[in-house]
Amino acid sequence: MKKHLITSALPYVNGLPHLGHLIGCLLPSDVFARYLRSRGEEVLYICGTDEHGTPSEVGAAKENMSVEDYCKKYHDLHVQMYQGFNLSFDYFGRTSSQQNEEIVYRIYNELEQNGYIAEKVTKQVYSSDDKRYLPDSYVMGTCPHCGYEKAKGDQCENCTKVLDPTDLIQPRSVISGSDKLEIRETKHLFLQLPKLEKELADWVETRKGIWPDIAYSIAKKWLKEGLQERGITRDLKWGFSVPKEGFEGKVFYVWFDAPIGYIGITKQWADERPSERSFEDWWLNPDNVVHTEFMGKDNIPFHTITFPATLRGTGENWTQVSMLKGMNYLNFAGGKFSKSLHRGIFLDDAIKEFPADYWRYWLIANAPESDDSNFGFEQFAMTINKDLNDVLGNFINRVLKMTTNNFGQQIPVLSQITSEEEELYETLDTLIRQYSSYMDNLDLRKAMATLREIWVSGNNYIARTEPWKVVKTDTDRAATILNTALNLIRLYANLSAPIMPQTAKQMLDLFEISQDISFPDSRMSSYLTGLKAGTAFKLSEPLFKKIMPDRVTELKAIYKEEA
């Protein structure tokens, strides 16, 4: 059996993550990791903060900290928030780690030896007041086409024309506002993507029908337009220094070392227990590892083209991505979430308002898979109230109470199975097959619709069999129905656990025996008799609380969601 390597795109360390980051890659990858573990698969789930680059340097300067301290501070905040949402990383590392540096140098040296690295002199904007080179988007000025005064050096937001920093009238630094800019010539290293194009195109072709359309078509687009050589170094201080003569004072570009970070972070994980773990087992073992990557759509080119090309160029037999899930964007009140404007719902606020599982369920059930989707508190409340509270929560509550009132707090005896139960088994066997097939294919919204149907089938069963009536005339029959219904709670816990780990645990904890999460691998006819008669259970508060209309109004005001 192949083992599963799962990676989530690495969130940039600068600033705090919001719901868009959560649904873009972190949460779906966690759900998939938990799902595979529940099926007994061997899983290594890796993530971490992406730390190098200009935004970190600028952010640190703003907060008057060293870049090292700044990154550490925000890395820790990320960790704290992801714990709050129960993300089950096997390791959450950092791209600035010494292990990542080792891997970056190893890969760079191999690329160099194989002739995939070239030197090239480029022109860069240098700001003498900031004492640094400026990336194109850090240069601001008046657009020569439309006169917009806040055009950036890569593109004018107003007229959308693509610009070069030298096109701008009255250019100035975004960081300091200084206009003391000059164009300097500077030497950089470039990865020769064109040399790898043919090989890459053949490989991408084999991914047709396996990757989602959005990923395949973006990769094809780049290949169709022809790959260009790509700079992999920058004139910055914060990063891994370039180990080559004449490149002193320069560092590798963040987009070169960030994806390599998946490997570097795996090595961080392995180095904790070197006697039993090795990163080679996962990253230099393509025949035995299935690698699934999760990312937002903006990241797709880097995961389908540049990173695979980088690995291929080394000549080593790296584990390549097999499955790839690219997500569209989650919008808020019709617009984008924004870190810089603090627009939207950030994770620290989200967790204060509602339990993590509310967010996890809503986000997965409404994941932006085929198109950008929108977050709104009204929709959120509706889904939580209906699906979680009414359908699932109420089912558990009615079954527990009815049983308690008639048989006490223990599972009653299962006697004669009837056609009602057989019909239920059959319905569930079909739905569970469907559910697992959607999960295997990472069709998250469809999987959630099916999970909901599975919950509904329990209410349906109770409505058809009417145990509250039957108990007056036929105690054995009522006991059988409630025994089955209580077993459904255990089923629901195990099926829902990848999405709602905390709630699932609460559900299993109702029964006073220790149980681990595991996906039902047998048919319902035997699975739904798994909890034995006589097993004690607890009564608890309802698992979910409704979100009332006045609360929705309040939330919309606090988070500035326009109607």
Next chain:
RNA sequence: CGCGGGGUAGAGCAGUCCGGUAGCUUGUCAGGCUCAUAACCUGAAGGUCGUGAGGUUCAAAUCCCACCCCCGCAACCA
């Protein structure tokens, strides 16, 4: 003529690849039930599938053509 995604009941979406009486959730209305959290179960109404009295076809949401609208991306923004 830059590229990609999307435009299907009030809202949110599936169906489009491989043409064949338009489906799901929510909301609305009616009925059932009264074990449970004003919950649950069943049924009904609601759509000329962005536009084109466009093309192909016995048949188009689905294939072809033209156009319109929304969102995202455009390699130095992660």
